[in-house]
């Protein structure tokens with residue numbers, strides 16, 4: 001995999017009125033890697049992700065994609081780049097089946113009728129490529145699926161559409177132990193297919209298990225970006241709660257330390 005980030009934000013600021021929510025934030029995501037985005041409640045994770053996804057326009061700073069500066073002024077711009085956000089509510093339609101959900105809004109047609117066969121084959125192939133074995137049938141309605149299976153469908157949908165950057169918002173928050181394990185395996189396989197995965201999570205065990213890089217937001221500043229292999233849980237928790245880690249030689253983000261190289 002390339003060492004160049006597919007997505008790079010530099011010096012991003014975002015305010016809502018007088019509230020300065022993102023302060024000079026640098027952030028990178030790499031093809032084939034899982035980058036965990038962590039931080040305490042209110043640290044700015046959702047805001048940063050919404051800036052990446054085009055829901056919010058950044059006030060200042062740069063947004064680069066594949067080394068080129070781009071202007072993302074709405075979700076369509078981000079989608080055109082191949083940036084997909086899988087929100088916690090998953091935005092799946094209960095009354096539709098797995099295939100219909102995966103192709104929702106982008107249905108394949110044969111003449112004037114839906115090309116059900118080709119959509120079913122493509123959906124099944126995508127699930128197979130991700131080694132998904134937890135679904136009985138791609139013709140099952142989403143209303144009959146478990147939380148983990150729904151998460152699987154939402155992630156597979158992003159893979160089907162050849163997304164380059166997939167942002168997962170707390171994908172295991174509502175799941176039990178076995179389903180969490182399956183979803184984390186899926187996250188890993190998605191990255192192994194060359195996708196840049198950004199994982200928002202409050203669960204340190206998940207983060208430490210699946211992430212390659214860990215970006216820690218603290219009070220709207222990027223306290224540090226560290227390689228997973230270089231840190232332990234205590235150090236990550238310290239970064240999240242204080243914006244610094246003495247062990248890692250990282251100074252408080254509020255004092256203007258910025259990202260750790």
Ligand SMILES: Nc1ncnc2c1ncn2[C@@H]1O[C@H](COP(=O)(O)OP(=O)(O)OP(=O)(O)O)[C@@H](O)[C@H]1O
Pocket residue numbers: 016019021039040041042043044045046047048
């Ligand atoms: N639309 C908005 N208007 C005003 N303030 C906002 C808005 N959206 C977010 N904020 C503020 O920005 C800060 C960061 O919020 P954000 O939701 O990005 O944090 P977060 O890290 O995702 O938190 P959590 O883990 O609780 O979801 C918070 O103080 C929040 O109140």
